[in-house]
Amino acid sequence: MKRTITVTINGETRSDEIEARLLLIHYLREVVGLTGAHIGCETSLCGACTVELDGKAVKSCTMFAVQANGRSLTTIEGLAKNGELHPVQEAFWNEHGLQCGFCTPGMIMASKQLLERNPNPSEGEIRHGIEGNLCRCTGYQHIVNAVRTAAERMK
Amino acid sequence: MATTAAPPATGKLVGKRLRRKEDPRLITGTATYVDDIKLPGMHHACIVRSPYAAARIKSIDAKAALETPGVVAVYTGADTKEVGPVPCGASLPGLRVPHHYILATDRVYFVGHPVAVVVAGDKYVARDAADSIEVDYDVLPAAADPEKALTPGAPAVHPEWPDNTAFTYHQEGGDIAQAFAEADVIVKQRITSQRLIPTPMETRGVVADWKPGDKALTLYSSTQIPHLLRSLVAGMLGLAENKTRVVTPEVGGGFGCKLNVYAEEALMSFVSMKLGKPVKWIESRRENYVATIHGRGHVDYLEIAAKKDGTILGLKLKLIQDLGAYHQLLTPVIPTLSVLMMPGLYRFRNVTADIVGVFTNCVPTDAYRGAGRPEATHAIERMVDMLAAELKLDPADIRLKNFIQPEEFPFATATGLTYDSGQYDLPLRKALEIGGYAALRAEQQTARVAGKLMGIGIATYGEICAFGPSPATPAGGWESATVKVDPDGKVTVLTGSCHHGQGEETTFAQIAADELGIGLDDVVVFRGDTAIVQYGIGTFGSRGTAVGGPALYYALQNLKKKLKRYGESALGSDDVRYEAGQCICNKTGKTASLAQLAGASYRALKLPPDEEPGMQTTFFWEPPNFTFPFGAHLVVTEIDRDTGRIEIKRYVAVDDCGKIINPLIVDGQVHGGVAQGLGQALYEQVVYDDNGQLLSGELTDYAIPKATMMPWVESHHTETPSPVNPLGVKGVGEAGTIGCSPAVVNSVVDALSSLGVRHLDMPLTPEKIWNVIQQGARA
Amino acid sequence: MKIAGTQTLPLSRECAYRAMQNPDVLVQCMPGCESLEATGAQEYAMKMKMALAAISGQFQGKVKIADAAPPERFKLIVEGTGKIGFMKGEGALELTEAGEASTQVTYEGDVQVGGTIAAVGQRLIDTTAKMMIRKFFDKLVEVTAGMR
Amino acid sequence: MIPHSFDYAAATSFADALEQVAAGAKPLSGGMSLIPMMKLRLAAPERVVDLGRIQGLNYIHQDQAGIHVGALATHFEVETSALLRAGCPLLSETAGWIGDVQIRNRGTIGGSVAHADPSADYPAALVALDARIVVASKRGGERTVGANDFFVDALTTAAEPDELVKEIIVPVETMGTSYQKLLQPASGFAIVGVAARIGQDGHGRLGVTGLGARPILITDATDLAALNTTEANSDIHAASAYRREMAKVYARRAIAAARARA
Incomplete structure (x- = not known):
């Protein structure tokens, strides 16, 4: 069953219809098209998928995208501002x-x-x-x- | 701590500590790795793998999978029999090569062996469908341990070869019988170098894109060898090479495990050709651990013969190599590299070595960082330490006594190599000085009195790099470079090397910028697309800069000659020099800039005599020899008696990799190498049970070093140029790994020597050390 | 993985032996066992659902009793395969009288685990195997309570 | 890497969560244990109820009964809570040893306690603290279980399938405390972990994790003999004999560190 989530990513709010089991990392990489965060394991150990959720670093492979509904995400792509690196x-x-x-x-x-x-x-x-x-x-x-x-x- | 900055606009760049050109895309998350590729109509594949190490396949039922909405195809070994086999590039006399189908046909040989592939439009669907495939196995006994596999009655991995022996290999030099007859002392030891999992952070991945109209294949793969992959995959599929294009996007680490041609690369190509659609397969970490090659896997029986004064006379080796179930690209040749390196940095000329290559029901072993040389160095450096202990000599003194001396180069070794250059005592003396060796020994005495277990370990190493002269490599050992100057004077380098983190976009740009007298930002270095880059060999065996660099250097010399001829034409003089980005008339001082010269070459209005238009040169450089970097690592450890935990108090690395192009990058290579050496010494260990189940099958159970597990590495260098190439470079990719593990183990054994310990096999887990301490306490 | 242990059952040896050969008892005592269907003499097809906290999986397999020497000893062989992996356990059980209506069962055997559970569950396999054995005997005591 | 399909609902309140759990849904808190198992398909719940949106259940407050830690308090919140650092530093210290930063940001005390992993860190502290665990169900309302009774076996607690952990109550500390842990280097889980609460006289109690299927409580810290006979886990990372000895070594260390703080 699909459901709609609304998420603010790097300051931009968007809505997508997704499956409940869709992992946040797959949502970011494949639905949103932000491929900066990577997948290096399936046991939450490597941290390559780390993004910020409401200001806290989280492993986006260990969250379902639905859990991010209504929340704010920052990814590596959102760090540089106006062409200035963080x-x-x-x-x-x-x-x-x-x-x-x-x-x-x-x-x-x-x-x-x-x-x-x-x-x-x-x-x-x-x-x-x-x-x-x-x-x-x-x-x-x-x-x-x-x-x-x-x-x-x-x- | 040296902070780097943007490079100077002009001036010499080689030798400078410059930040990398490739980093902006990597630190902003905008680089493209294989999994980032998305093609129109792309499908996803999921591979069904054997959970058994040895079994007959009785049947495969894919009905439910095929009926799953969204699934477009399921293929099994019956469909893919005509593809392949997975190539073994090695040839040794009498080598037994099992036919390695891309999907298992009637039998599986290791846990992880691919059995079927499911293709769907959505990867979640493909994964679900893969779960519904029923494979009926008749489970067979497995041979998982190489020494047990050699015992009579052990299960046969390949029924046609019941002794599990893939090959035996003998090499000797000098007069070993004489050496052992003359010896005052002979030290013997069994030394293992355990199986390791390379674990690049990016697993393997493939996107295959068959264009039915063109009958042409584009294969995106995370590989270290795009051109060789093209040749071999084209062969596996019966395609022409000019209809096969391999694109290597960003590669998230290789360490040797991507120096290979894997079943999945041909399998995805096969699937794409069948379906006429692009197909992506990204390896999971679980798959990476069971289906990508492992490294090491040695059991070595060594004997060293010496005089009472510490003079080493000779070395005997019996090497049992765990090959796994198949030969991947280089599997059987890896242990022969160990044999080549047996003399280390030492002057003795008598060696004999016998290798037994053993099939086991495990994933194949192949090149992993250092590939044969860490195993050899570890064994030799442990033997030298044991010899020193036996003779009550200082481990530094015994090494200094036996080193080949600077005036002896080029030095012909007992294993048929010619060492290029070296001042082997320099890094050791420097490491001893930086470490404060005499003071450390005094401190150790005090610590011992206080009941502390403090150890000081030294390892010196020699390495064989710059693979390599073509006769020594299965596929050619040269490398290529093209330099193009566009009409605006900007320069593009196309290198046949295929760097994947080593920073050659920067070091090659440094070389090109210096030779052409232009800025670093005026150069772009490009690699990894067989449709764009001339044929090349790839990046492995510390050859990127040591073979690819000289190829670039010679291409640049030819380009400069061409520029000079255009300069002569443009400036109307035959007394012209090329310097600092322009041609200058020595008589008039008139100049023509690089942009003017390049522009003129494309306009082709005033062509120099016998000169073609365009400003581009290509050079294929065949190295006359390997290069032989060397170094010394010194490690101070302290052991917690209660727990067996090892703390590394000091780590001093002095590496000589010849001329240094970019010290920042060289240090990074050393740190990373040390981390992998330390991983082997202390943490990493592949555990197969007796049935061939991989018990260390995930990052939860296979410990690669984390930031908290690494000591501070004091990295220093000496610079002994190599005479083999005009840049004087030797290579540094594997140095840290090779120097590290023996230095750490020597240090720990030194700490425990007061308990009567003379040798320990890796990894030195706290439990192992604790058990040793308990035994020591009881004794 | 080696397993070994002892367990005292409040039953006479004959009673205990009979109970442990009885498929109706085994089906109740083997954790997660849903059915045992006889496929031969002392050989059964087994359906099992393993559920341990969130970990769950269906297993199909067989249970076999071998080398029976009533009422002293027998061998119990349990095999199961499922999507999350497979397991094969073989145990030699020896029953000795430990007083009136009390029997000591000594077991010793080997458990093989493969597939995903083996590759990622290292930390839990030993603990879980021991727990399953514990549960088996606890249940056996409970189920046989009325058989005294 | 790809879980099975499941039905998902976010609980709007704790009462709603209890209702859904009673109807058979698997509770998802921080997901640090459940989601990896779902990705490996070792776990395949048909229905999942997400507790993450229940407001206010991450409280940490103090009353006469002690310090109450809401089930949804993250390990990071427990680690950094000023109230806990002052009033029950053992729990904060223990939380700081769990996993890594990202895991502590998401993982919750309620989820960890309910999961009852035999190598988890909290159970050692909770049995040493004689903490009380409040569980609730739609059927039976709330009940309180002592920590030592709560952890029953590996991955098994005294909570019924329809019960959720609501809060953990820890005493306001009067003793010196310390948590000492021997890490398994790959996973970061405890090979053994020992939580100690020790008075100035050297007497006190210990909780030990990693050694057996459930945490071990030692009520007299001057007598570690019990550790000699407890059933000890064994795996590729540590054999039983080593685990047992390390339990004693880390117990001594925890006792010394705790006593120094008493």
């Missing part, structure tokens, strides 16, 4: 916080959440803040650097 994006670029880039959108969203809650994180706090996001390329060190420099920028 400081976390800029920092990932400057510090080489990515290689293949597949985990990067989720990693950036998790890092953004981390800095919103803790503007001055230690190395350990950064590592804990992104432990829900797996990266197989970087060994995380340049990501840690990126979050640190983003924190500086955002002060």
Whole structure:
């Protein structure tokens, strides 16, 4: 049975008719056409699908799209404003916080959440803040650097 | 911590710590990976896989699936028998190659073996229908462990070869009998290098798009080898290569597991050709763990012979390689790379090695980051440490004593290689200095007195990179580059390398910009589309920059020659030089810019003598040799006696990858490599039960390192240029992985040596260490 | 996976043995078992619905009793396959008298699990198997209460 | 990755949720356990009732009975609640160990407690705290179950199929507390986790998760002998013997840390 949901995504409100079992990540990627968030597992461990739901980082593979009805989402595509990269994006670029880039959108969203809650994180706090996001390329060190420099920028 | 910035407008870019050109699309979520491709009329495939490691297929009932609304087709092995087989690119004398159908026909050989494919307009529907397919299996006994598979009476993986032996291989050099006869001491050990799952964050994925009108196939695949994939898939399907196009979009990590040709690539092509519609298949992580190759899977029996003073005389190896059920593209050659690397950085010239390749009812093994070299290095570096312990020598001293010396290069090894260049003591001495080795040893003494288990581990490694001279590789070991200058003077590089995260859009642009004297932003680097890029080999074996880079360099030299000839024509002089983005007349000082020269070449009004119009060159470069990077890693650990948990207190990596094009990217490669080496050393482990069920079948049970599990890596370098190529580069993709695992294990064994421990196999889980400590305490 | 344990039943050994061979008793005691239909001597086709919190799945399989040596020992073989995986358990049960109307059952066996449940359920398989055995015996005590 | 079809309804109130659960719907709270199982098709409920839109059930407030934590309070809310951090820091500390940031943002205490995963973190704290779990049904109204009685077996609680967890009541703390956890590195679940409440005299109680099918309560923290005989789980990540020893090691650590805070 299909139902209609209304969601605000990156500031724009839209309505779609969907199946109850449609996962939020599939809704974003295939219905809305925002393919920035990725799918890297089915056990909610990799974090590649991380988006913000009402300001909180969530794994969009572990939510049904119906659960987002009436709520507000921010995806990686919504971070840059007026052609200006978000400081976390800029920092990932400057510090080489990515290689293949597949985990990067989720990693950036998790890092953004981390800095919103803790503007001055230690190395350990950064590592804990992104432990829900797996990266197989970087060994995380340049990501840690990126979050640190983003924190500086955002002060 | 060095912060990078936008590159300078001009000046030398090679050697600079520059941020990457490819990143803007990746950090904004606007890059295109396979799963992001959406074609008109596209259908979705779901694959039914065997839950059994060994079974006869009695029947397949797809009636319910075919009746599911939205399902357009179901295919089984009976439909696809004519396609393929899945290719094995390796040839070894006497190699037994089972016929590898793209879908199982009468029998399944491993958990995950594809049995049927369901196609529907909607992927949710395809998944539902796949569930309704009933396969009746007659379950057979399985052989899941390579050593057990070799014992008489073990279940035969392939009934036609009851001994489960796919091949045996022997190589020797020098006089091993003499070496062992002269030895004062012989150390023996069984050392395993466990099966690992490569786990790129992006699983595999394929979109096949058959255009019935053109009778042409476009195959989008997350692969490291687009051109080889085109050749091989075209062959599997009986298509002409010029009617087969492979497009490699963004690739979310490969680490060797996408250096392959998989059943699904041909299967989706087959389906698209049958249906005349584009078909997408995206591997789930579950599938990725059971159906994409695994790495490693060694059991090594080693013996090292030495003099009392620590001089190494020779090494014997018996290597049992777990191949899995089939040969994928390079499966049987991976252990032969281990044999090539057996001498490591050491001067001894006597080796003998025997490999037994064993079939098991498990997913095939193949290249995973380092492919054969981490296994070899791990074994040698453990043996050297055990030898040092036996002789009560310092592990650093015994290495320094045995290193090949700088004046001995090029050095011919006992395994038939010629090492290009090296100053092997440099990274070790540097690592010891940075680590404060003497002070660490003193600290360790104090710690021991206080009852603490502190360890200091050293591993030095040599690597064989830049695969490779064509005679040494199944498909050709050269690489290609095209450089095009458009009429506006902007430059496009088409490389046959197929980077997937290594940053070659940036490093290649640095090389091109420097050679042409233009800015980084004036260069675009393009790869991964066989319809656009000239034939190439691909990115693996640390060859991207080490083989693709020189190809680009030579293409640029030819381009500069051509530019000079146009410059001579434009400036009316034969005394012209190309410099800083323009041709300059040495006599008059008059100049013609790159844009003017390129423009003139396309207008073709004043063609230089014997010159063709257009400003483009292509170069296929055949490397004369491999390159041999090297390095030293030093790891300080402390072990919690109560729990067996290992804490890494210091990690110092000194890597020599020849000339460095971009230090930022090189550090990133080292960090990532170390993470994968550390994964093997401490966490990662494929667990098959005796029936061939994969128990570590998801990220919930297979632990790749998280941010919290990684130490801070102090990454340093020495730079010994390679004489093999004009850039002096050697390659760095696999270095960290190779150096890491022996350094970590040596450190942990060092920490536990006071309890009488001389060797431990990976992964060093807390439970394993705790058990060792309990035994030590009892002893 | 190896399983082993002991359980005391408040029944005489003969009684306990008979109960454990009785398909009407087994169907009630095996967690999730919906039906047992005889397909041969001491061999039954089984339908089972496993439900453990949210985890659920239908299994089809068979139950077989082998090596019967009444009233001392027998072998119980249970196999089931379903969409979420398959399991095969083989256990040797030994009954010893433990006083009047009390029997100690010692079991030892091996459980194989495959498919999705094996690949993703590692953390829970051991716990679940033990729980199923516990439930089996608890129910056996309950069901046989009137048989004394 | 793709679940079976199901009927979905969002509960408009707790009463509505009870009605739907009584009619056979599977409750969906944060979904952190249920949705992965549905994606792997290990779970296939025909009807799902979404509790996520019930207003106000994520409360955390204090009265004479203790601190009341509404079932829909997320792990993040429990972790960061000023009231809990001051009044029942053990629960906050334990919440901070669950999964990762994203999971703590979505997962709820009610969902976790109802799921009763043998490796979950909360059960250790709840039995140590002697917390009370309020469950409710349309049929029988509300009843309160002590935590140690609530966790019955692996994935099995004292709640009937038509009952939902409504709130958890924890005491206002008078002792020093600590939660210490040995992580399984892949999943982040506890190989063992020990919650301790210890007085200055070193006496107190412990809750242990991960060791057995259900959390183990030790009422006398000076005597860990019970851990020697408890049935201990075994899997590819830790054999029984190691788990048992680690339970003792982490118990000692939790006791020491808790006592230091007493």
